[in-house]
Amino acid sequence: MTMDTHAAGMAAAAELARPACVLAVSGTSGAGKSTLIAETASRLGGATRLHFDDYIVLGTDIAEITAWLEGGCDPNWLTTPRLVADLRQLIAGKAITRPNDSRLVHPAPVIILEEPFGRARREIAPLIDFAVHIDVPPDVALGRRILRDIQTQAESGQVSHAALLRDISGQLQSFLAVGRHAYRAAERSARESADLVLDGLRPADELAAQVLAQIAPALRARPSP
Numbered sequence: 001m002t003m004d005t006h007a008a009g010m011a012a013a014a015e016l017a018r019p020a021c022v023l024a025v026s027g028t029s030g031a032g033k034s035t036l037i038a039e040t041a042s043r044l045g046g047a048t049r050l051h052f053d054d055y056i057v058l059g060t061d062i063a064e065i066t067a068w069l070e071g072g073c074d075p076n077w078l079t080t081p082r083l084v085a086d087l088r089q090l091i092a093g094k095a096i097t098r099p100n101d102s103r104l105v106h107p108a109p110v111i112i113l114e115e116p117f118g119r120a121r122r123e124i125a126p127l128i129d130f131a132v133h134i135d136v137p138p139d140v141a142l143g144r145r146i147l148r149d150i151q152t153q154a155e156s157g158q159v160s161h162a163a164l165l166r167d168i169s170g171q172l173q174s175f176l177a178v179g180r181h182a183y184r185a186a187e188r189s190a191r192e193s194a195d196l197v198l199d200g201l202r203p204a205d206e207l208a209a210q211v212l213a214q215i216a217p218a219l220r221a222r223p224s225p
Contacts, residue, residue: 020091022111022127023047023215026118026190027134028183029058030141030148031200032207036134037112039208047110048090054100055083058116065178073185075120084123087113091127118190125193130215133191134207136200138180146171 023040027033034051041047056078068077086096090107097104118133119125136144146168153159153167171179191197196214198207 020048020093020107020109020111021129022087022091022113023211024113024115024118024124024128024131025134026116026131026194027136027200028116028138028141028187030143030145031134031136032144032204033114033116033134035204036132036198036207036211037114039204040211041110041112043208043212044110046108047112048105048108049112049114050083050087050090050105051114052080052083052116053114054098055080055086062174062177065174065182069178069181069185073182073189075117075186075189076122078117078121079123081123084127087111087124087127116186116190119193120189130196131190131194132196132198132211133187133194134198134200135187135191138183140201141183142175 025033025037025040037049037051041049058078068074071077082099086105089096090105090111093107095104095106113124113128115121115124115128117124118131119128149167149171150164153164159167196211198210200207
């Protein structure tokens, strides 16, 4: 990142309304949400990051996914009261502790939230100022996800090859049976509520630049509280 890019990010952060503004990033698993969040936070000079996966893990149970699909794919079926409470605290300028590792998270003028459903969930929607969705073909997202899991488990050195193959096999079976339909439904909800849709096949630094180009003027234009 160049000095000019860093300065632009800092200027954008300074222009955002206070006490805090929330940027939500959505996309299917493997879309590149975490990478974009890290790149954007760096360019903003250290925005606070809050990750959905630290609060709840979406499984691959075929029966549960089927029930959700048959029930109408309602995003509000999924509730995250701790995430909502922590986000409210950060917006108010108060520190929180992450539920997965009890690490302290400090408030900042900009909070970047990983939220797979974007603004589609009623409990979180009123807290989001700007929503970004990363659009990626499902086959690319699946390939990225499997490669990520292989790398993570290989680096840990704690998983046998047989266990890794079982995990990948389970993911693929779930994806082929119902997972692809669930991802499509979740993506549709998030995309429809997004202020900005990004091409997830583009480099992360390019996507972050697009976000920075829009976030400051968009948030400045919102009504004063």
